[in-house]
Amino acid sequence: MxxxxxxxxxxxxxxxxxxxxxxxxxxxxxxxxxxxxxxxxxxxxxxxxxxxxxxxxxxxxxxxxxxxxxxxxxxxxxxxxxxxxxxxxxxxxxxxxxxxxxxxxxxxxxxxxxxxxxxxxxxxxxxxxxxxxxxxxxxxxxxxxxxxxxxxxxxxFYGPSIENTSVLTETVFKPLSKGKKANWLVSNKYKHSxxxxxxxxxxxxxxxxxxxxxxxxxxLPTASDPLTGKQWIEKIAHTLNVKPKYQVAPKFLVRILGLFMPIMKETVEMLYQYDRDYVFDSSKFEKEFNFEPTSYKQGIDIIVQTDYKKTTAGNV
Incomplete structure (x- = not known):
C-alpha cells in the first residue's frame, strides 16, 4: 500500500x-x-x-x-x-x-x-x-x-488545472486570460524558477x-533556464494571444494591502523571493534518474491548451 x-x-x-x-x-x-x-x-x-x-x-x-x-x-x-x-x-x-x-x-x-x-x-x-x-x-x-x-x-510550482495554490496561475494566467492586467511582486527583472x-x-x-x-x-526536476518576471508575463500573454499588460506591486503596497487582506499580510515576509534571482538547481535528480524537466515553453503551452483555449480564442 x-x-x-x-x-x-x-x-x-x-x-x-x-x-x-x-x-x-x-x-x-x-x-x-x-x-x-x-x-x-x-x-x-x-x-x-x-x-x-x-x-x-x-x-x-x-x-x-x-x-x-x-x-x-x-x-x-x-x-x-x-x-x-x-x-x-x-x-x-x-x-x-x-x-x-x-x-x-x-x-x-x-x-x-x-x-x-x-x-x-x-x-x-x-x-x-x-x-x-x-x-x-x-x-x-x-x-x-x-x-x-x-x-x-x-x-x-505551476501546471494545468490548479486552483488557488499556484502564484503564477493566480497572478498571471487568470487575469491575462480575462483581459485584465497581470500582477508581479516587487520587481519584474529577476529570474524566477x-x-x-x-x-x-x-x-x-x-x-x-x-x-x-x-x-x-x-x-525535484525543474527547468534550468528560468524567466524573469517580465519574460514570464510576455510568454504567457503571447501564448494566450493577449496583450502583455501587467503591474508590479512594490513592497510598500503589499504591506498596505496586508492591513486588509490576510493572504497579503502573510506574503510580506516572503517578498525577498522576488527582489533577487530565484534559481532552482535540480541537476542531482536529473543526473541520477536521467530525467529531463518540462521546458517552460512546453509547460505554458499545455496550461493554455488545457485551461484557457476557449476563453482566449480571438483575443488580441
Missing part, C-alpha cells in the same frame, strides 16, 4: 497519477478525498488528530506527505510540528517509509541564485523557521536509522520507489 496524505492538492493528484506505474494499491487521504485512478482507496480523515492519522497510515508501505495547511504562520506553527511529530512516531511503529514534499522557505535568502540540496539553512521568515524545524525533525530521525525517510523539495506539477509528481513517485534515495534531500 502506498498512501498519499493531502491527496487533493495539485501535487497529490499528479503523484497519484504517477504511482500507477508502481502499484495499483493506492490510498488517498484528506478531509474529502476523491479518486484520481479508478482503483484508488479513499480514506477521509482529519490528519491533525493522531488517532485518525494512525488509522489512515495503517498497513502502508510508503507514506507521501503533500499536505497544504492554511497559508498562515499561526496555522503552520500550531499544526506542522505536531503533525510531523505524530507522523514520525506512527511511521516508526508501522515500519513504513516516509516521503515528505517540501518547499525552500528554510534556505538562506542570500543563496537563492542557484539553490542546491546543500544550500545553507538560515530562514529569514517565520514560516521558513517552521519549515526548517520540521525538515530537521525528519532528517534527524532518518540519520539515526530509526526512520526510512527522504525530503523532496520543489520551487514554486517554477517546478512543473506533472514533473514533481513523477519525480516524487520515482524517489519513493527507489530504495537508495532514502536518507537524502532531493530537488
Amino acid at each position: 502506498q498512501t498519499i496524505i493531502g491527496s487533493g492538492g495539485a501535487i497529490g493528484i499528479e503523484l497519484a497519477k504517477a504511482l500507477k506505474k508502481y502499484t495499483s494499491n493506492i490510498r488517498l487521504v484528506s478531509r474529502n478525498p476523491k479518486k484520481v485512478n479508478s482503483e484508488d482507496q479513499l480514506f477521509p480523515a482529519d490528519i491533525t488528530k493522531r488517532d485518525q492519522l494512525e488509522k489512515a497510515v495503517k498497513g502502508s508501505d510508503i507514506i507521501y506527505v503533500t499536505v497544504g495547511f492554511t497559508y498562515s504562520y499561526k496555522a503552520w506553527r500550531e499544526k506542522w510540528p505536531n503533525f510531523v511529530r505524530d507522523l514520525i512516531s506512527i511511521c516508526k511503529k508501522e515500519n513504513c517509509k516516509l516521503v515528505f514534499f517540501d518547499n525552500i522557505y528554510m534556505y538562506d535568502k542570500d543563496y537563492l541564485s542557484g539553490m542546491t540540496e546543500d544550500n545553507p539553512i538560515n530562514p529569514s521568515s517565520k514560516k521558513g523557521k517552521v519549515r526548517a524545524e520540521i525538515a530537521q525533525m525528519i532528517m534527524d530521525e532518518s540519520h539515526t536509522g530509526k526512520l526510512k525517510a527522504l525530503i523532496a523539495r520543489s520551487a514554486d 517554477f517546478t512543473y506539477t506533472a514533473d514533481a509528481g513523477k519525480a516524487t513517485a520515482i524517489l519513493g520507489n527507489t530504495d537508495a534515495a532514502y536518507g537524502q534531500i532531493w530537488h
Whole structure:
C-alpha cells in the first residue's frame, strides 16, 4: 500500500497519477478525498488528530506527505510540528517509509541564485523557521536509522488545472486570460524558477520507489533556464494571444494591502523571493534518474491548451 496524505492538492493528484506505474494499491487521504485512478482507496480523515492519522497510515508501505495547511504562520506553527511529530512516531511503529514534499522557505535568502540540496539553512521568515524545524525533525530521525525517510523539495510550482495554490496561475494566467492586467511582486527583472506539477509528481513517485534515495534531500526536476518576471508575463500573454499588460506591486503596497487582506499580510515576509534571482538547481535528480524537466515553453503551452483555449480564442 502506498498512501498519499493531502491527496487533493495539485501535487497529490499528479503523484497519484504517477504511482500507477508502481502499484495499483493506492490510498488517498484528506478531509474529502476523491479518486484520481479508478482503483484508488479513499480514506477521509482529519490528519491533525493522531488517532485518525494512525488509522489512515495503517498497513502502508510508503507514506507521501503533500499536505497544504492554511497559508498562515499561526496555522503552520500550531499544526506542522505536531503533525510531523505524530507522523514520525506512527511511521516508526508501522515500519513504513516516509516521503515528505517540501518547499525552500528554510534556505538562506542570500543563496537563492542557484539553490542546491546543500544550500545553507538560515530562514529569514517565520514560516521558513517552521519549515526548517520540521525538515530537521525528519532528517534527524532518518540519520539515526530509526526512520526510512527522504525530503523532496520543489520551487514554486505551476501546471494545468490548479486552483488557488499556484502564484503564477493566480497572478498571471487568470487575469491575462480575462483581459485584465497581470500582477508581479516587487520587481519584474529577476529570474524566477517554477517546478512543473506533472514533473514533481513523477519525480516524487520515482524517489519513493527507489530504495537508495532514502536518507537524502532531493530537488525535484525543474527547468534550468528560468524567466524573469517580465519574460514570464510576455510568454504567457503571447501564448494566450493577449496583450502583455501587467503591474508590479512594490513592497510598500503589499504591506498596505496586508492591513486588509490576510493572504497579503502573510506574503510580506516572503517578498525577498522576488527582489533577487530565484534559481532552482535540480541537476542531482536529473543526473541520477536521467530525467529531463518540462521546458517552460512546453509547460505554458499545455496550461493554455488545457485551461484557457476557449476563453482566449480571438483575443488580441
